[in-house]
Amino acid sequence: NAGVTQTPKFQVLKTGQSMTLQCAQDMNHEYMSWYRQDPGMGLRLIHYSVGAGITDQGEVPNGYNVSRSTTEDFPLRLLSAAPSQTSVYFCASRTGGGNTIYFGEGSWLTVV
């Protein structure tokens, strides 16, 4: 089982560049989300989606866009990267009625 798959694993960006972090899940989960993890801050919710075509903001949405055109995919876009977006990003998913979230392996992003 692939579970939740994130790409790329590592990325270095220059300030102002744009990029997309890809996330795919093969478990037919309705709910998908993106978190960022920073030292001493734990995991903070960026955006989430409760189903295809539906997205909403989490705790720290500024500087990020998302879309959910299919159940399987939930890409996270940085339109103009800033050093403050240097972080580890995790995609996660769960079933609509489930209470447990399954995480991808993470994407390490550095903005210089």
Place this chain on the structure above:
Amino acid sequence: GQQLNQSPQSMFIQEGEDVSMNCTSSSIFNTWLWYKQDPGEGPVLLIALYKAGELTSNGRLTAQFGITRKDSFLNISASIPSDVGIYFCAGSISGGSNYKLTFGKGTLLTVNP
């Protein structure tokens, strides 16, 4: 917003020792989850708790959902080197489409062989 306080922030123990960590919340949760994160990996679910007072074990791990619904603890017995990692608690107040997890800031566990 909800606040989750996880303690201790870090622990350095000898192999074979027992470990205890806990989380307290400023508000009631109806689900508590405990995750472990190995270096360079994503968090992996260890134990899920759904009822106040519930005590659940997973091998050497035991977790409890506090009676007040505002706290939870995780115990690890007879620690081994592979227990090293960051342990996160997480809580939620509702299921369905309004479900959002609030995470603690983690407990870094180091086990000295």
